[in-house]
Amino acid sequence: MVPLSLYLVLSGILFACGVTGFLIKRNIITIFMSIELMLNGVNLSFVAFAAKWQNLSGQVFVFFVMVVAAAEAAVGLAIIIAVFRTRETLNIDQVNLLKL
Amino acid sequence: MTPNLHLWLIPILPLAGAAINGLLGKRFSRQLVATVALAFSGAAFAMALWVASQVFFSSLPLPHVETIGTWLRSGAFSADFSFYLDQLSLVMLLVVTGVGFLIHIYSVGYMWEEGGFYRFFSYLNLFMFFMLTLVLASNYLLMFIGWEGVGLASYLLIGFWFIKDSAAAAGKKAFIVNRIGDFGFLIALFLMIKHFGSLDFQRVFEAAKPFAAETTGIGFLSAIALLLMVGACGKSAQIPLYVWLPDAMEGPTPVSALIHAATMVTAGVYMVARSHVIFERAPSALMVVAIIGALTAFFAATIGIAQTDIKKVLAYSTISQLGYMFLACGAAAFSAGIFHLMTHAFFKGLLFLAAGSVIHAVGGEQDMRQMGGLRKQIPVTFWTMTFGTFAIAGIPPLAGFFSKDEILWRAYQASWVYWLVGAVTAFITSFYMFRLWFMTFFGDYRGAAGASHGHEEHIDETRAVVSAPHGHGSHGHGGIHESPKVMLVPLVILAVLSIIGGWIGVPGSLGGSNRFDKFLGPVFRNSAPAVTPERAQFGEMAPPEQTTEGTEPESGPATELIFTGISVALAFLGLFLAWLLYQRRPELPDQIVARFHGLYSSVAHKYWIDEMYAAIFVRPLIMLSRVVFWRTVDQGLIDSTLDASADSARELSDEVRHMQSGNLRSYAGWIAIGATAVIAYMAWVGTK
Numbered sequence: 001m002v003p004l005s006l007y008l009v010l011s012g013i014l015f016a017c018g019v020t021g022f023l024i025k026r027n028i029i030t031i032f033m034s035i036e037l038m039l040n041g042v043n044l045s046f047v048a049f050a051a052k053w054q055n056l057s058g059q060v061f062v063f064f065v066m067v068v069a070a071a072e073a074a075v076g077l078a079i080i081i082a083v084f085r086t087r088e089t090l091n092i093d094q095v096n097l098l099k100l
Numbered sequence: 101m102t103p104n105l106h107l108w109l110i111p112i113l114p115l116a117g118a119a120i121n122g123l124l125g126k127r128f129s130r131q132l133v134a135t136v137a138l139a140f141s142g143a144a145f146a147m148a149l150w151v152a153s154q155v156f157f158s159s160l161p162l163p164h165v166e167t168i169g170t171w172l173r174s175g176a177f178s179a180d181f182s183f184y185l186d187q188l189s190l191v192m193l194l195v196v197t198g199v200g201f202l203i204h205i206y207s208v209g210y211m212w213e214e215g216g217f218y219r220f221f222s223y224l225n226l227f228m229f230f231m232l233t234l235v236l237a238s239n240y241l242l243m244f245i246g247w248e249g250v251g252l253a254s255y256l257l258i259g260f261w262f263i264k265d266s267a268a269a270a271g272k273k274a275f276i277v278n279r280i281g282d283f284g285f286l287i288a289l290f291l292m293i294k295h296f297g298s299l300d301f302q303r304v305f306e307a308a309k310p311f312a313a314e315t316t317g318i319g320f321l322s323a324i325a326l327l328l329m330v331g332a333c334g335k336s337a338q339i340p341l342y343v344w345l346p347d348a349m350e351g352p353t354p355v356s357a358l359i360h361a362a363t364m365v366t367a368g369v370y371m372v373a374r375s376h377v378i379f380e381r382a383p384s385a386l387m388v389v390a391i392i393g394a395l396t397a398f399f400a401a402t403i404g405i406a407q408t409d410i411k412k413v414l415a416y417s418t419i420s421q422l423g424y425m426f427l428a429c430g431a432a433a434f435s436a437g438i439f440h441l442m443t444h445a446f447f448k449g450l451l452f453l454a455a456g457s458v459i460h461a462v463g464g465e466q467d468m469r470q471m472g473g474l475r476k477q478i479p480v481t482f483w484t485m486t487f488g489t490f491a492i493a494g495i496p497p498l499a500g501f502f503s504k505d506e507i508l509w510r511a512y513q514a515s516w517v518y519w520l521v522g523a524v525t526a527f528i529t530s531f532y533m534f535r536l537w538f539m540t541f542f543g544d545y546r547g548a549a550g551a552s553h554g555h556e557e558h559i560d561e562t563r564a565v566v567s568a569p570h571g572h573g574s575h576g577h578g579g580i581h582e583s584p585k586v587m588l589v590p591l592v593i594l595a596v597l598s599i600i601g602g603w604i605g606v607p608g609s610l611g612g613s614n615r616f617d618k619f620l621g622p623v624f625r626n627s628a629p630a631v632t633p634e635r636a637q638f639g640e641m642a643p644p645e646q647t648t649e650g651t652e653p654e655s656g657p658a659t660e661l662i663f664t665g666i667s668v669a670l671a672f673l674g675l676f677l678a679w680l681l682y683q684r685r686p687e688l689p690d691q692i693v694a695r696f697h698g699l700y701s702s703v704a705h706k707y708w709i710d711e712m713y714a715a716i717f718v719r720p721l722i723m724l725s726r727v728v729f730w731r732t733v734d735q736g737l738i739d740s741t742l743d744a745s746a747d748s749a750r751e752l753s754d755e756v757r758h759m760q761s762g763n764l765r766s767y768a769g770w771i772a773i774g775a776t777a778v779i780a781y782m783a784w785v786g787t788k
Contacts, residue, residue: 023769096762 007048014041028080028090032073039069103158105151107166107183107236110193113144114228121225125218134208137221141204141228145197151185152194162186162622165238165302176297184238184301188623191438192235192370195445199362200228202590206453207354209587210460220260220352227253231363235370240289240299243371247285247335250364251278257359258351270347277344281334288327295320305377313381325378325385328371329392336368336422339396343710345419349411353456356411361418362449366441369425373434376624380432390430390514394521397423399707401528405535406704409466410455413536417492418448420529424507427518433510435620439605440507442616443499446601447491450594454485457583457591458540462547468539470547477580480588482541484595489537491598493530494671501671502602505664506614509607512663519663526667530674538682545580609657609664 018038025031043062050058084090117140125133154160167182185193204224211220230249237243251274259271292299296307314322332338337345348360359365372379372389379386397420404416421444428437459466461478475482491498494505504526512519582588604619606612681688693700702708759770 019772023765023772026765092764095764 004048004052008045011041011045011048014038014044017041026091026093028083028092028095031092032076032080035076036069036073039065102161102164103154105154105160105164105166105185107151107185108168108181110144110147110151110197111229111232111236113140113147114225114232116140118222118225118229121218122222125222128218130212130217133218133221137225138201138204138208140225141197141201144228144232145201148193148197152190155185155190162190163302167238171242177293177299179239179241179299181242182238182300183236185236186623187620188370188373188438189235191442191620193232195442196228196231196235196363199445199449199594200231200358202593203354203358203362203449203453206357206456206587206590207352209584210354210456211352214352216260220257223253223256223260224355224358227257227359227364231367234367238301240292240301240304243374244282244285244289247331247367247371248282250359250367251275251282251335254278254348254355254359254364257355258348260351260355264350267350270344270350274344274348277341278334281331281341284327284330284334286331288324288331291320291324291327295324301374308377308381311381313383315383318384319382321378322382322385325375325382326388328375328378329385329389332368332372332426333392334368335371336365336426337396337419338368338392338423338426339399342396342400342419343713346412346415346706349409349415353411353452353459356415357449357452357456360415361452362445365418365422366425366445369422369429369437369441372426372429373438373624376429376432376434379429386430386432388430389426390511390518393423393426393428393430394511394518394525395423396420397427397525398521398528399423401525401532402703403706404532405528406700407532408468410458410468410471410536410540411452411466413468413532414448414451414455417451417529417533418444420525421448421492424504424522424525427511427522428507431507431510431514431518433507433514434624435617436503436506436510438620439616440503443491443503443598443601446594447488447498447500447598450484450488450591450598451492453587453591453594454481454488457481457587458485460583460587461580463579465547468536471540471545472543472547473541473545474580475541478582480582480591484588484591485541486537487595487598489533491602493533493674494526494667495530495675496668497599497602499598499600499602501668502605502607505667506605506607506617508667509660509663523667523670527670527674530671531678534675534678535682538678542683543686607660609660 015038018034018036018041021034021037022031025034043065046058046062046065048058050056050062080090083095087095089095117137120136120140121128121133125136128136155162163184163186165182165184167180169181171179171181173179204221207220207224211217214220227250230246230253232246234243234246234250237246255271255275258274259268261267262271289299292304296304298304298307308321311321318326334341345360345365349356351360379389400416400419400423404413404420407413407416421440425437425440425444428434428440457478458471458474458481461474461481462471465471487498491500494501496502508519508522508526511522603612605614605616607614681692705711759766
């Protein structure tokens with residue numbers, strides 16, 4: 001039996017990778033993928049706890065997160081396409097028109 | 101059951117007039133403005149007459165108090181909106197509304213050509229409101245409202261031609277000098293609240309009555325009385341606060357007549373007479389009042405000799421006559437002071453209005469050296485002014501004779517020094533008034549108003565719209581012409597009052613019964629302090645009933661007649677001297693001036709009092725304000741503190757606003773840092 005702590009460490013590593021990617025990458029697609037990575041890192045800890053405590057709530061949460069992530073992917077990709085069409089770039093540093 | 105007289109209507113009526121003219125007057129025609137102003141002030145006069153008829157014919161019990169509501173209440177102290185009618189306030193009421201109404205009529209003619217016609221009448225009605233509040237108030241606080249209000253109206257009207265710098269400065273001067281007096285008045289009110297727990301006239305006087313006279317040392321009654329006198333000095337232009345009144349002549353002449361001669365400046369006398377219960381218990385304060393009055397009377401009269409501006413002569417004369425009134429009050433002859441107040445309102449109002457008519461006739465010239473020989477051109481003005489001059493000079497049987505004689509006689513009973521100063525002043529008064537009279541109306545015309553014939557003619561025609569067309573008869577000098585009837589009628593009425601006004605107070609020695617004194621008796625009698633403190637404390641034995649105030653002279657009427665003779669002789673001596681110097685031998689004054697150059701120039705420069713005040717008080721105060729209060733406190737302390745805090749806030753926000761870069765990744769970084777911090781905090785809390 002793999003101990004819970006290993007799952008949690010992996011989950012933390014995945015989440016940290018997502019955060020780091022989100023902060024340092026400039027391409028919107030990459031940032032988007034980093035968000036997915038963070039979500040899945042959290043999902044991993046959910047299922048790990050669900051298995052540990054023999055409780056289905058964690059697994060139900062994971063499905064919720066997946067649904068939200070799918071919806072987000074749909075909306076997010078649509079936004080990315082719209083941004084690319086108007087700005088012809090995917091560099092996040094150049095998409096700053098909302099700044100005061 | 102005493103009838104409800106609705107006394108509150110008397111002050112409110114002019115206020116309504118002021119509001120209507122002030123708010124809507126700009127769109128009104130001049131006729132409508134004049135109608136509104138006259139209607140409301142006339143209605144107040146009618147009300148006053150009706151109230152007087154109630155007193156005289158329906159034997160209304162006096163004092164009569166009407167309360168219309170509580171104004172403020174704080175613990176045991178309370179002040180009401182209530183009005184107090186007794187013989188004293190009735191006299192003041194009749195004088196203020198009567199003379200005020202006449203001057204309103206006169207102003208319609210005098211101001212017809214001026215801009216701001218509606219503004220003038222609005223202010224004038226506002227003044228009436230405050231003055232009536234002052235004389236009808238039943239407590240010191242309401243009186244103070246009126247007191248401040250007349251000061252405000254006076255300020256507004258002195259600076260009526262505010263485009264002229266001198267007028268604006270004169271208004272400010274009047275206002276500021278009055279503040280000094282009001283300061284004393286206010287402190288007196290605080291002391292009254294402290295010692296009597298009330299400001300209501302009746303309650304204060306009831307509380308003060310048990311006290312014996314403070315013959316030794318200065319107690320709180322003397323302090324209150326002296327502080328009240330400070331207030332009176334400011335309002336009534338007495339030494340050392342008289343300096344504002346001559347400058348106040350910058351205002352339109354009807355204003356000088358109404359506010360700065362007949363009514364407002366007498367408020368101090370009224371207030372002292374009203375507070376007689378307190379003053380009678382403070383002999384030292386009474387002495388101060390008498391000395392200030394006597395000094396002011398003499399001092400101002402001497403300045404009046406050398407003035408050449410016709411209104412300035414009358415201004416100093418007003419100060420001098422007010423000094424007489426205070427002299428009377430200081431001699432505890434309050435009814436004599438009020439008597440002189442009334443007759444003075446008649447003849448000084450008349451003199452100012454007549455002077456206005458003269459000024460109007462010669463096209464705005466106020467310098468008497470530019471006048472002369474006007475009696476043929478403006479006969480009505482000449483005759484009315486003649487009566488006014490004879491009245492103020494104290495020539496029998498005109499009004500001023502009786503009141504001044506009464507004061508001098510009472511002053512003699514207090515001290516022969518007072519009498520001597522008063523008598524000398526009477527002589528000087530007679531001299532400078534006849535000097536004015538001769539310089540203005542006799543001899544040859546010395547001015548140049550005839551040159552502006554066309555202009556004057558134009559005014560004449562416009563004026564005819566208001567007044568009935570008047571004869572253009574004798575235009576000997578072209579431009580010089582008699583004033584319209586709307587101005588002459590008040591002059592004539594006031595002249596009649598100046599002649600007969602004194603007959604209600606003919607003293608016993610001249611075969612009269614001094615009805616005025618008897619009428620005011622109920623106000624002033626029965627108030628003198630008890631002889632011994634023990635008796636006063638138990639309050640069982642009231643002092644013996646007096647029909648008139650003060651003790652009747654022990655010396656018989658023969659002595660009084662001798663003094664009357666002396667004052668009449670002095671009046672005629674003044675007339676003779678003025679005639680000699682300004683009519684018979686006009687070259688003499690110049691020789692005298694050359695002879696006593698130093699004395700003359702100090703008198704002509706009003707003893708350099710204004711310059712002295714400027715050097716001692718005004719300039720140091722301005723320096724203090726500029727250096728300490730402005731540059732140090734205001735700029736150095738307050739401004740710099742505020743500026744510094746604003747600057748530091750801006751610098752801080754300069755740093756902080758870099759967080760809002762618009763860079764998505766930096767936002768994400770902040771969120772990550774924040775989340776980390778929160779989680780770290782929670783972990784730290786959890787491990788504890």
